[in-house]
Amino acid sequence: MVVFEKPKALTDAPLHYCPGCTHGIIHRLVAEAIDELGIQGRTIGVASVGCSVFTYNYFNCDMVQAAHGRAPAVATGVKRSDKNNIVFTYQGDGDLAAIGTAETVHSAARGENITVIFVNNAIYGMTGGQMAPTTLPGQVTQTSPYGRDTEAVGFPVKVCEMLSKVDGATYLERVAVNNVANVKKAKKAIKKAFQNQIEGKGFSLVEVLSTCPTNWGMAPDKSLKWLEENMIPYYPLGVYKDKYAKEEE
Template identity: 70%
Template sequence: MKLVASKPESLTDAKFHYCPGCTHGIIHRLVAECLDELDIRENTIGICPVGCSVLAYDYFNCDMLEAAHGRAPAIATGIKRMLPDRYVFTYQGDGDLASIGMAEIVHASARGENISVIFVNNTIYGMTGGQMAPTTLIGQVTTTSPYGRKVEQTGYPLKMAEILSQNEGAAYICRTAVNNPANVIKTKKAIKKAIQTQMKGLGFSMVEVLSTCPTNWGLSPVKALEWLEDNMIPYYPLGEFKVKEEK
């Protein structure tokens, strides 16, 4: 019988702890498939964040390290500079990357650190109880914005792909989503392109992936996917924001 699909070698046999309908599992698999297809698992080092994916070291079958909250780009910088022959990626949520880790990610991209960042944006703090995040949409209800996020109080949601694409050191910046099969395929292509950007030594790369959080959004998994398409994509448009030409 012809094998159609199997578990990537770059994933362990551990069962994901994520809530039903959470799309972290999809993104994990896409990263793992890219590592397998590029045949770089044995030379890859991943950095885990603080957040829902804090246990990613249990799931990726490659060398993994844990970083303090927001500090994954700094850890990745040190590893890549000491071990330039390794392929280094960080896996971060919006609270980790765009709040406490804002300085880390901005300066890593400005320096052109030759690392790849997988940025999972679900517009909310998932692990700690559903508080408002830097990417929470205007009017979105969270545990700390029970009447919806208000511009006059907390400003506008941060568009990290657009912000980082302005830095000279950024080589590849893209925003994708995993709300339907077509976008899942595009997300995999973007992740692979980000890693290949690193393999070519072109500089900093980041793929922002729009993701769901059904539990904290108070929606069913299906409704959460619809909410992402109806509300997140209009504010966070998909596409490539920076593609550096090869040297």
């Protein structure tokens, strides 16, 4: 009896992520959801710019690599080309909440029937640890070496809270992958975000609080603890919007 195997929706390519980075967990959760829903053959993924730029090598389905911030617009085109396509984007915080803010808000406002996986690790990982739109107040990064000064550069963007005010959005949930219980909840949310699309329910976004041990300058175990003690209080977990919650009950 097989008790554990690699999801079919992941290729055999070794992941390039740093040790302790939680991208690998999130990739697996997305792939498991695709497997369990039986949609691999009609799924088209949109890779973004950031650490997840190479996701086209990892997800075992048709993939297109988008320009920085433009993944939801590219996904809109792919979905509108054939509504039977199951289309997801996989984006980081710089991509989704800074350079791609307009694409994020307007794809939600249009109620685009797509699934957005938003990985929030509060930093630009790929370029070496610069301040992100989600960097916490006081957090030290390469471009906020004295800590994020909210008087000078303002406050982090809370994506789920912001989008919860957008009528077109269907489902918004913030999860974390810092412990087993939360990973299970993350899996459930990601699967639901795909299920919603299959049922034609519209725009679903799952924000996944994630770690960046390399650029946070912490060991992986300390990173998980830092996420729990600093990120979760600022970015509370939970469902921010679920348009169809009542009818499901």
